[in-house]
Amino acid sequence: MADRILNWVSERIPFDWDNLKHFTSEPIPRHMHKWWFCLGGTPLYLFMIQLVSGIALTFYFVPDPSKAYESVRYITEEVPFGWWVRGIHRWSGELMVVSVILHMMRVFFTAAYRRPREINWLIGMALLITVFTFGFSGYSLIYNQVSYWATVVGTNMAAAVPFVGEYMAGYLRGGPVISANTLTRMYVLHIGVLPTAAFGLLALHIFLIRIHGVSEFIDTSHGESRDDEDRFFPFFPDHLLTEIAIGIFLIFLVSQLAIIFPVQIGEPANPAVTPEHIKPEWYFYPVFRWLKLFSFQTGIVSTIGIVMVMFAWPWVDASIERRFPGREVSVFIGIAAVVAMVVLVLIEGLSGH
Numbered sequence: 001m002a003d004r005i006l007n008w009v010s011e012r013i014p015f016d017w018d019n020l021k022h023f024t025s026e027p028i029p030r031h032m033h034k035w036w037f038c039l040g041g042t043p044l045y046l047f048m049i050q051l052v053s054g055i056a057l058t059f060y061f062v063p064d065p066s067k068a069y070e071s072v073r074y075i076t077e078e079v080p081f082g083w084w085v086r087g088i089h090r091w092s093g094e095l096m097v098v099s100v101i102l103h104m105m106r107v108f109f110t111a112a113y114r115r116p117r118e119i120n121w122l123i124g125m126a127l128l129i130t131v132f133t134f135g136f137s138g139y140s141l142i143y144n145q146v147s148y149w150a151t152v153v154g155t156n157m158a159a160a161v162p163f164v165g166e167y168m169a170g171y172l173r174g175g176p177v178i179s180a181n182t183l184t185r186m187y188v189l190h191i192g193v194l195p196t197a198a199f200g201l202l203a204l205h206i207f208l209i210r211i212h213g214v215s216e217f218i219d220t221s222h223g224e225s226r227d228d229e230d231r232f233f234p235f236f237p238d239h240l241l242t243e244i245a246i247g248i249f250l251i252f253l254v255s256q257l258a259i260i261f262p263v264q265i266g267e268p269a270n271p272a273v274t275p276e277h278i279k280p281e282w283y284f285y286p287v288f289r290w291l292k293l294f295s296f297q298t299g300i301v302s303t304i305g306i307v308m309v310m311f312a313w314p315w316v317d318a319s320i321e322r323r324f325p326g327r328e329v330s331v332f333i334g335i336a337a338v339v340a341m342v343v344l345v346l347i348e349g350l351s352g353h
C-alpha cells in the first residue's frame with residue numbers, strides 16, 4: 001500500500017527523493033547543540049505564530065480611525081478567545097524582538113559576520129529594521145491614546161531625517177498630519193508590505209546559510225580539534241527534532257504569557273489632548289532617550305550614523321582587525337554598545353519624563 005502511494009506521488013512529482021535526503025542532511029557543526037548558537041530558529045517560529053494569529057485578527061480589525069479602537073475592544077472583550085489570539089500576537093512580537101537581538105549578539109560576538117558571510121549580515125540588518133517597523137506599525141493600529149501619540153512622535157522623527165525626511169513623513173502620514181490615511185498606510189505596511197519583505201529577506205537569509213553552512217567554532221581550550229570525527233551532526237533528523245521541540249515550547253510560552261499577562265486596550269485616542277508622558281514600545285527606548293540627550297536634529301542624524309555603521313560592521317571590523325590584529329577590539333566595542341543600550345532602556349523606562 002505504502003509503495004503504491006509512493007509510486008503514485010513519484011509519478012506525479014518526478015523528483016529525485018534521494019537527492020532531497022542528501023539536501024536535507026546538511027552537516028551541522030556540533031556547537032549548534034547549544035541553544036545560544038541556534039537562536040536564529042526562534043524568531044523564525046515566532047514569525048510564523050505572528051502570521052497565523054495576525055490573519056485571525058484581520059478578520060475583525062477595522063482600519064478606520066472611528067472604528068479601529070472599537071474593533072480592538074470587540075476582539076478583546078467579545079470575540080471568543082479574541083483576547084487570547086491578540087495576546088499571542090502581541091507576546092510573540094515582543095519575544096521576536098528579544099530573540100532577534102539575542103541572535104544578532106551571538107552572530108556579533110562570535111564574529112560570524114566575517115568573510116564570506118558579510119551579505120548575510122546586511123540581510124540580517126534589513127530583517128532587524130523590518131522587525132522594528134512591524135512593532136511600530138502594529139502599535140499604531142490599536143488607536144488608543146498612547147499608540148496614537150507614539151505614531152505622532154514616530155512620524156515627527158521621520159520628518160527630521162535630513163533631505164528626505166519631509167517626503168518620508170508625508171508618505172507615512174498620507175498628508176501633513178495624522179489622519180485616516182495614516183491608519184490605512186500603517187495597516188497596509190503591517191499586513192502587506194512588511195510580511196512580503198520579511199518573506200523575501202528570510203528566504204535569502206536561509207538560502208545563504210544553506211550554501212555557506214553555519215560557521216564552525218573549534219574550542220581548542222576544551223580539547224576540540226579539526227580532526228575530531230564528531231565535528232558535525234546531520235540536520236535531518238537530529239537538528240530538526242531539536243527545532244521542533246523549541247517550537248512546541250515557544251507555542252506553550254506565548255500562550256501562557258497571553259493568559260498570565262493579558263494585553264490591555266487603554267483609553268481611546270484623543271488627538272486634541274497630548275498625554276503627559278508619551279512612551280513607545282520598550283525596544284524604541286534607546287533611540288527615544290538618545291534623542292532627548294541632544295537636539296532633535298542632532299539625535300536623528302547621529303542615530304542614522306550609528307545604523308549605517310551597524311550595516312557596514314563587517315567592513316569596519318575588518319579594518320579594525322588589520323590595525324590591531326588579534327586584540328579583539330570589536331568585542332570591547334560590542335560590550336560597550338550592549339551596556340549603552342541597556343542603560344538607555346533603563347533610564348527611559350524608569351524616568352517619568
Ligand code: HEM
Pocket residue numbers: 037038039040041042043044100103104107112113117120121122123124125127128131202205209213214215216
Ligand atoms: C527575523 C530575523 C532573523 C531570523 C529568522 C534569522 C534566522 C537565522 C538562522 C536560522 C540562522 C542559522 C544559525 C542560527 O540559528 O543562529 C541565522 C544565521 C545568521 N544570521 Fe540570522 N536571522 C535573523 C536576523 C538576523 C540579524 C538581525 C542578523 C545581524 C544583523 C543576522 C545575521 C546572521 C548571520 C551573519 C548568520 C550566519 C551565522 C553563522 O554562520 O554562524 N540574522 N539566522
